[in-house]
Amino acid sequence: MAQIELRNVSKRWGSFVGVDDFNLTIADKEFLVLLGPSGCGKTTTMRMIAGLEDVTDGDILVDGKRVNDLEPKDRDVSMVFQSYALYPNMNVYENIRFPLKVRGIDPKTHDEKVRRASRMVELDDFLHRKPAELSGGQRQRVALARAIVREPNVFLMDEPLSNLDAKLRVSTRAQIKNLSHELAVTTIYVTHDQIEAMTLADRVVVMKGGVVQQVGSPTEIYDRPANAFVASFIGSPAMNLMEGQVSGGVFSAAHVEIRGLNAPDGPLTLGFRAEDAALAPQGSGQITAPIYTLELLGDATMISVRVGDALVSVKADKSYRAEIGDMVSFSIPNEICHLFNAKDGARLGD
Numbered sequence: 001m002a003q004i005e006l007r008n009v010s011k012r013w014g015s016f017v018g019v020d021d022f023n024l025t026i027a028d029k030e031f032l033v034l035l036g037p038s039g040c041g042k043t044t045t046m047r048m049i050a051g052l053e054d055v056t057d058g059d060i061l062v063d064g065k066r067v068n069d070l071e072p073k074d075r076d077v078s079m080v081f082q083s084y085a086l087y088p089n090m091n092v093y094e095n096i097r098f099p100l101k102v103r104g105i106d107p108k109t110h111d112e113k114v115r116r117a118s119r120m121v122e123l124d125d126f127l128h129r130k131p132a133e134l135s136g137g138q139r140q141r142v143a144l145a146r147a148i149v150r151e152p153n154v155f156l157m158d159e160p161l162s163n164l165d166a167k168l169r170v171s172t173r174a175q176i177k178n179l180s181h182e183l184a185v186t187t188i189y190v191t192h193d194q195i196e197a198m199t200l201a202d203r204v205v206v207m208k209g210g211v212v213q214q215v216g217s218p219t220e221i222y223d224r225p226a227n228a229f230v231a232s233f234i235g236s237p238a239m240n241l242m243e244g245q246v247s248g249g250v251f252s253a254a255h256v257e258i259r260g261l262n263a264p265d266g267p268l269t270l271g272f273r274a275e276d277a278a279l280a281p282q283g284s285g286q287i288t289a290p291i292y293t294l295e296l297l298g299d300a301t302m303i304s305v306r307v308g309d310a311l312v313s314v315k316a317d318k319s320y321r322a323e324i325g326d327m328v329s330f331s332i333p334n335e336i337c338h339l340f341n342a343k344d345g346a347r348l349g350d
């Protein structure tokens with residue numbers, strides 16, 4: 001059992017703020033993903049939980065006990081890093097066994113524990129090999145097994161898939177999800193890849209510049225982004241955002257007019273997702289504009305449309321065909337519009 005609580009946690013180096021007033025309770029067995037662009041403070045947050053970085057302000061509690069002053073080895077957490085840091089001279093078996101030796105675990109139990117962990121990551125047939133004789137994906141699985149074998153209360157994973165090629169990333173991602181379910185261990189996972197976050201997480205924390213922007217389930221974050229930054233960071237493609245003016249419930253921007261909005265007069269950022277735009281017969285939509293490019297995705301066609309100076313994405317059926325430069329017409333039903341304050345990007349209304 002491990003519930004982790006961060007209370008007003010901050011990290012500063014001199015006047016530079018790496019993490020600013022982070023508050024969150026991570027439930028026992030929860031899979032929590034810290035997501036954000038490079039430098040937003042994800043790794044620093046995780047390192048503070050691991051005890052590898054001192055907390056400047058605030059408290060970290062595990063199961064209600066303050067752990068700020070505990071050494072990493074006394075925190076009952078297992079970390080998996082982006083670089084696998086395996087011992088090159090030891091074979092896979094010895095690499096996985098190593099944490100058990102260091103911790104003075106009864107040697108009689110080692111074999112069973114190592115074999116169980118290696119079975120979970122499907123490395124049973126590779127136990128005699130040295131790291132140099134393994135693929136990148138297999139090495140990362142050794143690192144996972146080495147974390148599993150300790151039977152920790154918490155897994156901390158820092159971009160564990162980022163050194164793998166695209167195909168391996170997808171299969172290892174599925175394996176991590178399955179493992180976390182099977183082991184039922186609280187997991188904190190750092191990534192800048194929103195697809196990884198959406199597919200793995202029970203809850204996602206989106207960070208920017210050391211500040212938490214939103215905490216929520218993947219669906220909440222996708223359907224109701226708290227601000228324009230989150231909207232632009234989540235989704236593939238990201239949400240279309242247009243700057244414009246509202247007057248009497250009518251949003252106007254270059255080549256765009258959307259009526260019936262419940263928004264105050266003044267500047268506004270309007271967002272919509274590619275899949276929510278509705279293609280309309282030629283010339284009958286709210287927006288008619290030239291196609292900039294088309295991407296055939298297999299299950300759909302993504303149309304990039306040049307609206308004034310901006311490019312917006314509109315998702316069409318997989319059978320949709322047109323040429324670059326053709327005109328396309330579409331509407332943005334006002335119930336699917338996301339409205340954001342033009343100044344600070346905060347979400348308006350529901």
Ligand SMILES: Nc1ncnc2c1ncn2[C@@H]1O[C@H](COP(=O)(O)OP(=O)(O)OP(=O)(O)O)[C@@H](O)[C@H]1O
Pocket residue numbers: 013016017018036037038039040041042043044045192
């Ligand atoms: N020891 C340090 N001294 C000063 N600044 C630091 C130190 N470690 C990290 N930082 C700064 O703190 C900020 C947050 O770093 P952090 O590594 O947590 O970001 P991140 O979100 O994990 O990014 P990435 O995805 O690139 O790893 C960055 O701007 C970084 O340069």
